[in-house]
Amino acid sequence: MSWRPSAYTSLSNGAIKIKDYAFADEILKQGIQYCEERELDSWRTYMLSGKARMMLETGRWNEACAISEELLNNSEQAPIVRMGALVVIGTIKMRRGGEDALPLLLQAKTMAFEAMELQRILPALVALLEYEWLTGRVLLEIAAIEYAIGLIGQTPGMHENGEFDFWLLRTRKQAVPLREACEGYRLDTPDRAVRASALWDRLGCPYEQALALFESDEEDKKKALTIISQLGANAVCEKMKMDMRTSGIKSIPRGLRKTTLGNPALLTERELGVLELLKEGLQNKEIGARLFISAKTVDHHISSVLFKLDVNSRTRAVQEALRLGILK
Structure with a gap:
């Protein structure tokens, strides 16, 4: 049409x-x-x-x-x-x-x-x-x-x-x-922040999801920091770390993990996990169930993987990752 x-x-x-x-x-x-x-x-x-x-x-x-x-x-x-x-x-x-x-x-x-x-x-x-x-x-x-x-x-x-x-x-x-x-921007209490983060996750908006998580408890703040690091939002990451230190939180993640920095395509840890499951032949819903994320979020991760590996299909993504040594 x-x-x-x-x-x-x-x-x-x-x-x-x-x-x-x-x-x-x-x-x-x-x-x-x-x-x-x-x-x-x-x-x-x-x-x-x-x-x-x-x-x-x-x-x-x-x-x-x-x-x-x-x-x-x-x-x-x-x-x-x-x-x-x-x-x-x-x-x-x-x-x-x-x-x-x-x-x-x-x-x-x-x-x-x-x-x-x-x-x-x-x-x-x-x-x-x-x-x-x-x-x-x-x-x-x-x-x-x-x-x-x-x-x-x-x-x-x-x-x-x-x-x-x-x-x-x-x-x-x-x-x-x-x-x-707008429910996604109502972050004035920890409970509302958690609900908002779940909403953004379902919609497939990781940055907003992280902002909402950061308004919850210490554990959620660390999750937010991980998402922000995976996006490469270095300035936001440093801002969040500073806010966490100011609030008295001592155990703060350093940022991108070696699994992210140690692969040629700079795939995030989550993208690597999705790629491993693509290698197993799983579909979006199955990958989401395994990783406890929505199918839409899986789709966004797959799009990012395809872009970073410069391929146009899941099969080619797995093949390219194997060629580069990202997958074994």
Whole structure:
């Protein structure tokens, strides 16, 4: 089945907003192929920016960066596409401790306010608020925050608004008057934090899962640190370690384990575990049951494994891992 390009973009954007990544991924594949066959480059790049956002949210950061860099390399790229790519790559660089993250995020904010659209403004502000949390630097002027809050009052959008509220509360101790609370960002008690982490795990959003876990007990904080390390979010990892030390926690994991650093593709410990089970011929549900994670989370890990090994199938992933000596 094929639709007009606008239908592909609307469906994929809607799916990403409600976190139905499996559907979004399929629609984006179809839509991008449709545009490539018909040389509809402007529609194709817009869908690619959506795909980069999806990769960011699902923890496939290397892929997200690769797509964003491709989009930004075109100096004549449409502003709407450029904004999205700047936020995605700027966010990943920020979390990894890249020195060039801030100029990218500030450029995205400038462009977003020129567009005067809430769906462009909120991602840029959220990223800059997270930057404030990481660095302790105050970057956003009150007028920009108040402008966004005013637009939120006119525009329902539970997840996007909830994310903005979460970071604003965390950095400025200021709440947004929301019509509905987003369960994934309600972390004010350990019980709610655990429920939120389970929700993010089901949805396949490891970074948000880690943020929620970190608001629970000491054991969950250590789990959060492991997830953050596996994502390569070095700046966030150091921030969490500092917070743990401040709270009196003494036994703090050092970071990436030797199993991660000692393989050519830099697969995480979890990815190595998934790869071992792929070698056994298990399917997603079976792997999830064995590792006590959701089938969606398994799918995201497999996508990351395929990307890191530069292959396009599970069978080839196992073959390549055997060739490289990652699997025995």
